[in-house]
Amino acid sequence: MEIKARGLTFDVYEGGPADGDPVLLLHGFPQDHREFDLLAPKLHAAGLRTYALDQRGTSPGARPAEVGAYHLSEPTADAVAVLDALGVESAHVIGHDWGAIVGWWLASTHPGRVRSLTAVSVPHPKALGLALRTRAAQRARMAYFKVFQSPRAERLLLARDGAVLRGMFKPIGARGEKYVEAMRDDPGRLTGGLNWYRATTGGSPGSPGVINVPTTYVWSDKDGVVTLTAALRTADWVEADYQLVAMRGISHWVPEQAATALAEAAIRRIRGV
Template identity: 50%
Template sequence: MTFDSTTPVTVGDLTFDARFAGPQDGDPVLLLHGFPETSLSWTQVAPRLADAGLRVVAFDQRGYSPGARPQGVDSYATELLAGDVFGVADALGIDTFHLVGHDWGSAVAWLAAGTRPERVRSLTAVSVPHLTAYNDALRNDPEQAEKASYISVFRQPGVAEDLLLADGARRLTAIYGDAVPTALAVRYVAHLGEPGALTAALSWYRAMGAGLGSVPRTAVPTTFVWGALDQAIGRVPAEACGDFVDADYRFVELADIGHWVPEQAPDALADAVLERVRR
């Protein structure tokens, strides 16, 4: 089975589409994608991790998997999204694991690591820093407030869907810029164009509070990877991230890289993950 194909993983009433790579007996690493992407965002990272002997698991998260697309904004609270991580791990017989998340996947990973550190062996957060650092910057840093202005649009039911899917999903496609390979962008857009998919994905934004949510300080060994040209996350919260990690911490800044790190800098990201796992 290739990483391009999916296998169903059932967690309670939900069924997630998961991709696998690497040896079954390798140290497990769970990869969480962001918006507007799917688990395919790890296409260029997963083989590097698998070649290093890791058991790679990447799944389409709640709302992205057709079998895990419940109705109602309340079904997309960040605590439920973090719970899905452990639910998938349990379904696969995985006790402890390394965790990697990008964008919204990073937000979920911070909460998972913060609330259940006994199960997360290491954390590699990509693009989105610790949520306390992010929320502080959202309130106090004009640059971050400007970079986050799109969120208010995404939180408007119906308005965001119409805006992003109009004209053949021109605006949705434009979000990726030149950083995401065209073949991947086409598949993301097609996936989110399925009935109910975009609304479910946007429900993550609609379920959040004034910021991306609150999480405890993190006691898990952590690496934070940030592209210096990130369109959504500014330097202030990126540099403050480590203030909320009570464990070994590494900040990896990627010059000339924007928000789409898994697609734009897969080798550098894989190196950061492997360095963290080996530590």
């Protein structure tokens, strides 16, 4: 469906029982709502209603040109406005990558709209910021931020028929091809996604506060972005029921590489509320 909110038009993909508890699915970069294609049916089987949102930069009708329009306060406000348009007072939130960061922001700034949070891959931004300040390994893992912020990023990522993008998606094989094709065929989608990086400063995705909603953070030991330090220190910023789920042998692309294990963790969190 198309949802008009905040002067923009968002693509939202719904599924599951009409009377099921609502779950808002927030994707990351360089993906879209399809990264939840393996997860959503498992949530539906558990009686949950899902709304997978193509966030700003990805939805064709929600691509502001100004880099400042991608500061994290904006996609956070988008999520609230989409829930309003759907008539959903509060939802369970599952977010991956940038979607996890929006989830952290939502839970911090609009706790009444978030029944529970399952943040996947990216830890609480303050924990990530601590790791960036104190661990050279974390700084090295996020050095790509400067590349993605560069005005040459689009050309670099699309060179040689998207070879860099394909390399990023190697752990999920052919499933990554659809994202490469989408950005090759629609360069505005790529620029929109990169603007999330360009809107950050110092490589840090901002600083939401303490989380007071039930939260699960899912980290994987083969994630090339997030160190164990950032994962462990996330607990410092959650003052509600909290669980760290560590997955072995799984890369950054958890929703597609470990959909069953992620569904189990998310459903456990949702049912525990």
